[in-house]
Each structure stands twice: as C-alpha cells, then as structure tokens.
Amino acid sequence: MNRSVVSSHPASTLTMSAPDVGEEEIALVNSVLRSTDLSGGPMVSAFEREWSERLGGGHAVAVSSGTAGLHVAMLAAGVDAGDTVVTSSFSFLASANAALFVRAIPLFVDIDPVTMNIDPAAVEEAVDALQRGGAAAQRWMPRTIPPHLQNPGRSSRIGAILPVHVFGQPADMRPIVATAERHGIPVVEDACEAVGATYEGQQAGTFGSAAVFAFYPNKQMTTGEGGMFVTASEEWAQLARSLRNQGRDTDATWLRHVRLGYNYRMDDIRAAVGLGQLRRLDQLLAARARVAAGYKERLASNEDILLPEVVSSTTQMSWFVFVIRLAAGIDRDAVMATLAADGVPSRPYFSPIHLQPFYREQFGYTEGDLPHTEAAGRSALALPFHARLSDDDLDFVVDRLIRAIASNRQQA
Ligand SMILES: *Cc1c(COP(=O)(O)O)cnc(C)c1O
Numbered sequence: 120m121n122r123s124v125v126s127s128h129p130a131s132t133l134t135m136s137a138p139d140v141g142e143e144e145i146a147l148v149n150s151v152l153r154s155t156d157l158s159g160g161p162m163v164s165a166f167e168r169e170w171s172e173r174l175g176g177g178h179a180v181a182v183s184s185g186t187a188g189l190h191v192a193m194l195a196a197g198v199d200a201g202d203t204v205v206t207s208s209f210s211f212l213a214s215a216n217a218a219l220f221v222r223a224i225p226l227f228v229d230i231d232p233v234t235m236n237i238d239p240a241a242v243e244e245a246v247d248a249l250q251r252g253g254a255a256a257q258r259w260m261p262r263t264i265p266p267h268l269q270n271p272g273r274s275s276r277i278g279a280i281l282p283v284h285v286f287g288q289p290a291d292m293r294p295i296v297a298t299a300e301r302h303g304i305p306v307v308e309d310a311c312e313a314v315g316a317t318y319e320g321q322q323a324g325t326f327g328s329a330a331v332f333a334f335y336p337n338k339q340m341t342t343g344e345g346g347m348f349v350t351a352s353e354e355w356a357q358l359a360r361s362l363r364n365q366g367r368d369t370d371a372t373w374l375r376h377v378r379l380g381y382n383y384r385m386d387d388i389r390a391a392v393g394l395g396q397l398r399r400l401d402q403l404l405a406a407r408a409r410v411a412a413g414y415k416e417r418l419a420s421n422e423d424i425l426l427p428e429v430v431s432s433t434t435q436m437s438w439f440v441f442v443i444r445l446a447a448g449i450d451r452d453a454v455m456a457t458l459a460a461d462g463v464p465s466r467p468y469f470s471p472i473h474l475q476p477f478y479r480e481q482f483g484y485t486e487g488d489l490p491h492t493e494a495a496g497r498s499a500l501a502l503p504f505h506a507r508l509s510d511d512d513l514d515f516v517v518d519r520l521i522r523a524i525a526s527n528r529q530q531a
Pocket of ligand 1: 185211213312333
C-alpha cells in the first residue's frame, strides 16, 4: 500500500453512513411541492403500490417511521397488556420497545453466535416453556416485571414472536415460523435493516403475519424519516390504515373515529423520495455490496478480525452496515478511540437492549443473562459504510484499523 497516498487522505470527510439521493428523487419531490397534495396524495399510494409489487403482493402501508410501523404491527397482531413478545436483545431498541408500547413484556432469547440473529432453537425452547407455564415458564421471564405491565385479569400468553433481520441478513425463518404455527402465534418480522434481502429464495418481510421496513437516512434506502408496514392480511392492512390515521374508519366519512389511533402518516414529500429510491433500489444495494466486498477483500486472512458471515440460507444479503468482530484480547473500545483520533468513525453495533439502563431498571437484567448476545455486544465494531465510499477510503480505514488493533492488543 502506498503510505503517502494513504496518509494524505482527507479523513474529515469519512462518515459512518451517507444517503444516496439522486436526480430522480429530487424531480419527484419537486412535483409534489408544485402540487396541492403534500399529504394523503397520490405519491403515498404509488409508493405503497410499487412496494407491494416488489414484494410480490400483499398490502403495504406507509408510516412515519419504522418504530411507528412496529407499534402498528403489535396492535394489528392483537398483542395485549401482560402478553409476552419473544424477541432478540441484539437489535436496535425500537424492536423491543414496540412490545412496551402495548404494555407487553419483551422476552429476550439468545442469538446464534455466527449470524447474530435470534436463535430458532432458543425461540422453540422458550415458547414451549411459556406454553407449559409454571416453573418452566418462570425461568424465561425477566427477574422483575413492572406493575404497569402486569395484567392480573387474565393469564399471560405469547402475543407474538418478533425476529429481527440483523444487519441485513435474514433470521433463520423456517424453524421460527414452524414454532409459531404449531402454537398459533403471530410472527412480526422486524425487517427494518433488510430491504431486498432474501432467505431460501424468499424475500425478507414475507414470512410473518406482518413485517416492517424503515427508511432512516442510514438505511439502505431512505425517505428521511419513514417506514412501511406490510401484511398479506386485508384485515390487518385496514386496521393499520386506520391506526396511522387517528383511528379513522377507513371506508367512511372523514371525521368518524372508531378506535384509538395515532398520527403515523407518511407525507407525499417523503413518499416521493422513497419512490425514487425504491426504483433505484437494486442499484443502491449493488453499490453497498461492492463496498462490503471491498472491505472483505482487504480484511481477509487477518487473524484479529472476524468478518461478517453470510450463511447459506441467505440467498441475498442486503448490506445495512459492515460489522466486524475483534478477537479476544483486543479492547474494542480502545480501538474505537484510536480510530476516532485518526479521523475514522466507528460504532459498537449493537449495544444489547437488555443491558440498557432503562431495561436493567425495569426488568432487573444483569450481565450474564444472554451470553452470546453480550459477547457479540462486546466485540462488534461497525466501520464506516455507505455506497459512496471509494477504494481510497477503504484503504485508509483498513490501514488505520490495523494500526489501531496493533496498538491496543492486551498483553497476555
Ligand atoms: C432502524 C430500525 C428500526 C426503526 O427505525 P426508525 O428510526 O424508527 O425508522 C427498528 N428496528 C431496527 C432493527 C432498526 O434497525
């Protein structure tokens, strides 16, 4: 590697993520701004229609964020106060918070240490135990349950299984769906990081009773803020349309409110950005895949670094972030600090949900509760990742990363 080129790299321009918005999106946004339909107009319907076409059918309901979509999904699935929602702690905390929004109890099971996705064997074990009840069920419950999540009026049930497709790799859906079907439990996929990913040839977001995608600017495609709720059920789609729109009756008069609803609408300006992005999605995903391949090539055969592992059930990876894991004996946080001093941003992705202060306080979680999740949380490091990173950028990041690792190796 040519050191003089590398060290003259303008590190100040490196960012963790960057949206890729093009002329098509700008033209579509302009057309909305010149119209009278800034919200509730044809751009939202077009975005939803093309989204559902891309998924090969079903209903798509655009919402104001991925988090709003997950809340709607919990309500559509009928998850109720005191129910449990079986999910993963190795995720962005919005996925578990969705259960709390409906006063349900997020029940974490551990991850597969290779993919860092929820472990289907652990899901099965937890579901079987919870269905049996008694001491077997108790073993899976959090240490403490805050009073407002208890529903003494009726016995607890499993409201939903909520797998997360972590970093754009689909969770192992076949066994998860089998467990859910055996017990008649709805599956809600958190597909917020997995637009365009496929599992055994089938698209992420089409396995569960419902799924949610998200469009924050660091995602594979963006609308600024935004999300998409999808379902094969006409009834759930109607409910989602009502919930996002103040509980309005979807087929009746404007001011007829039939349930408690929210303002979770997406406006036409955002939908225009989303529509342009969706039409370019294959190109956006391919550009990200190229950058991921560039990192892999540069980091292969480095014994200090564990590369992301794409398993054979993943027919198509959708690269959301590029997360490596550092070998034992390398202090991840010290590496991050050295990188930062060199102008290279990096992030500890994810910091497990159950160890967040709020979750510790509410549920009494402590270190040791989910060993694989915590090991991943300690060693995972997300590198700058977006479609516009050049070969020089990658050379620079990798050069600084290798130096940072060398200077932070703990002496045995
Ligand atoms: C991005 C994301 C969400 C939701 O994000 P919003 O910022 O609300 O759009 C939910 N779950 C996961 C796993 C995510 O990565």
